[in-house]
Amino acid sequence: MRTAYRVETVRRAERELMARVPEGALMQRAAAGLAAACADLLGRVYGRRVVLLVGSGDNGGDALYAGARLARRGAGVTAVLLAPERTHAGGLAALRRAGGHTVAPAGAEAVVRRADLVLDGIVGIGGKGGLRPDAASLAAIVAEARAAVVAVDLPSGVDADTGEVHGSAIRADLTVTFGTHKPGLLVDPAREYAGSVRLVDIGLGGELPAEPELAALQHADVAALLPVPGGESDKYRRGVVGIAAGSARYPGAAVLAVAGALRGGAGAVRYVGPAGDAVVARFPETLVSDQGPRQAGRVQAWVVGPGAGEDAQTVAEVLAAEVPVLIDADGLRLADADAVRGRTAPTLMTPHAGEAAALLGVAREEVEGARLRSARELAARYRATVLLKGSTTLVADAGGAGVVRVNATGTAWLATAGSGDVLSGLAGSLLAAGLSALDAGSVGAYLHGLAGRFAADGAPVGAHDVAAAVAGAWRDVRR
Numbered sequence: 001m002r003t004a005y006r007v008e009t010v011r012r013a014e015r016e017l018m019a020r021v022p023e024g025a026l027m028q029r030a031a032a033g034l035a036a037a038c039a040d041l042l043g044r045v046y047g048r049r050v051v052l053l054v055g056s057g058d059n060g061g062d063a064l065y066a067g068a069r070l071a072r073r074g075a076g077v078t079a080v081l082l083a084p085e086r087t088h089a090g091g092l093a094a095l096r097r098a099g100g101h102t103v104a105p106a107g108a109e110a111v112v113r114r115a116d117l118v119l120d121g122i123v124g125i126g127g128k129g130g131l132r133p134d135a136a137s138l139a140a141i142v143a144e145a146r147a148a149v150v151a152v153d154l155p156s157g158v159d160a161d162t163g164e165v166h167g168s169a170i171r172a173d174l175t176v177t178f179g180t181h182k183p184g185l186l187v188d189p190a191r192e193y194a195g196s197v198r199l200v201d202i203g204l205g206g207e208l209p210a211e212p213e214l215a216a217l218q219h220a221d222v223a224a225l226l227p228v229p230g231g232e233s234d235k236y237r238r239g240v241v242g243i244a245a246g247s248a249r250y251p252g253a254a255v256l257a258v259a260g261a262l263r264g265g266a267g268a269v270r271y272v273g274p275a276g277d278a279v280v281a282r283f284p285e286t287l288v289s290d291q292g293p294r295q296a297g298r299v300q301a302w303v304v305g306p307g308a309g310e311d312a313q314t315v316a317e318v319l320a321a322e323v324p325v326l327i328d329a330d331g332l333r334l335a336d337a338d339a340v341r342g343r344t345a346p347t348l349m350t351p352h353a354g355e356a357a358a359l360l361g362v363a364r365e366e367v368e369g370a371r372l373r374s375a376r377e378l379a380a381r382y383r384a385t386v387l388l389k390g391s392t393t394l395v396a397d398a399g400g401a402g403v404v405r406v407n408a409t410g411t412a413w414l415a416t417a418g419s420g421d422v423l424s425g426l427a428g429s430l431l432a433a434g435l436s437a438l439d440a441g442s443v444g445a446y447l448h449g450l451a452g453r454f455a456a457d458g459a460p461v462g463a464h465d466v467a468a469a470v471a472g473a474w475r476d477v478r479r
């Protein structure tokens with residue numbers, strides 16, 4: 001499990017740790033890891049031109065000590081001091097001893113233009129709001145430069161706790177972060193500014209609480225959660241998933257949701273709705289009924305909504321069932337909020353940003369700019385687990401408090417019509433197999449993202465290709 005902690009938690013852990021280690025030790029560990037990452041990126045350090053952007057806090061101190069290490073290995077290092085009188089004194093002295101130079105911000109453009117590497121030490125977890133004008137000017141200069149950019153701890157200007165970006169921020173190729181990931185490194189839009197992320201261990205782990213702000217499942221976590229049949233299994237014990245989806249206008253949504261459901265681990269897939277012929281033509285193993293959900297026979301979980309059009313009656317019937325329900329697409333619009341809140345069995349809602357915005361009564365851009373807050377807010381309002389789809393998918397558990405799962409296995413190739421329908425079937429199948437809503441959502445998103453990657457492999461794909469690739473994703477996870 002990869003975890004991320006909020007700034008106040010990091011600060012607390014840092015204080016505990018600092019009380020037990022010599023003064024300055026943490027910054028030296030951070031700077032050593034940072035310098036090593038820079039050296040790896042450069043390949044050869046000797047003779048390279050390195051520019052440090054140095055703010056007034058410890059983030060600047062990290063950059064200065066790392067710069068000193070690179071200077072000792074033969075790099076030409078120049079520090080741009082944003083606040084000369086408040087620069088980290090020890091770091092500055094170390095850089096000077098190692099032969100590094102300093103310039104005022106007015107001289108930044110000339111040195112940055114010729115640099116091989118820029119280290120962004122403007123601001124780290126002490127940052128508030130978007131970059132101030134003087135720092136923003138530096139960010140604009142860096143954006144025009146050919147140099148590789150390494151962010152120290154965080155790209156300056158992004159919100160460490162939320163992943164929001166207000167105003168300008170540094171765009172990095174690599175972020176070297178210390179002690180733990182911060183939420184902003186895992187959630188878009190900030191994640192995009194971070195580039196790839198390297199975590200440097202400074203010994204903070206033991207001081208961090210058990211419950212992080214964010215958790216990202218890894219292969220081993222997913223493998224442990226996948227429902228795998230045993231000797232005593234039969235199709236009913238593995239769980240039956242009901243799919244109430246599709247309409248005369250959108251029969252394909254039913255086919256794609258069933259395609260996902262067949263790959264999700266349930267023992268049988270039951271389909272109710274007007275697209276039964278299309279479903280059976282493609283997947284003859286589906287149990288089909290043209291009666292409503294109430295008459296369909298037992299299921300252990302329902303998926304309702306993909307391509308549902310205006311069929312509010314079916315949505316209401318499904319919500320009345322006392323089994324876990326996944327609500328997607330049209331179902332989100334048709335579901336009565338009180339009926340969702342009043343359910344006793346788990347509910348998993350799977351909106352994309354536009355659907356989430358409609359539910360929250362805000363603009364789509366607002367959700368995209370504040371994904372974490374939006375997912376928690378929806379989960380609180382509906383008392384349901386909410387999976388917010390997109391470039392980084394988030395899953396907030398019912399009520400909105402607690403650890404939010406983040407998934408980054410996906411690829412932008414998944415932005416193709418119907419791929420959400422596949423996800424709803426897949427996650428619904430995992431619900432029927434007995435996973436909690438939080439696990440079903442995050443495992444579903446993980447497999448779906450991986451399947452998207454495998455299916456696409458650098459080329460456009462259709463949603464049915466993604467469904468077909470889910471089995472390969474399972475095997476990869478269990479290998």
Ligand SMILES: NC(=O)C1=CN([C@@H]2O[C@H](COP(=O)(O)OP(=O)(O)OC[C@H]3O[C@@H](n4cnc5c(N)ncnc54)[C@H](OP(=O)(O)O)[C@@H]3O)[C@@H](O)[C@H]2O)[C@@H](O)CC1
Pocket residue numbers: 010011014026027030055056057058059060062122123124125126127128129130131132135152153154157178179202204
């Ligand atoms: N935690 C750990 O375990 C370890 C942490 N370490 C390191 O310490 C870093 C945190 O250092 P920190 O606390 O000194 O704050 P930091 O990020 O340098 O920024 C504060 C300065 O930025 C300024 N500023 C604020 N907002 C701004 C804006 N929007 N635009 C422009 N400027 C802005 C603000 O200025 P002021 O408001 O005072 O004028 C203030 O002076 C952390 O990220 C990591 O790198 C490691 O060394 C070792 C272990």
Ligand SMILES: Nc1ncnc2c1ncn2[C@@H]1O[C@H](COP(=O)(O)OP(=O)(O)O)[C@@H](O)[C@H]1O
Pocket residue numbers: 329352389390391392393410411412413414415416417418419420421422423448
């Ligand atoms: N830029 C992106 N990067 C990664 N995954 C994405 C991106 N855009 C969309 N996705 C994923 O693709 C799927 C699209 O679902 P959705 O928007 O419901 O499409 P549809 O309604 O056409 O089925 C979701 O799983 C979402 O997380």
Ligand SMILES: [K+]
Pocket residue numbers: 059120121122123124151152153154155156
């Ligand atoms: K920084």
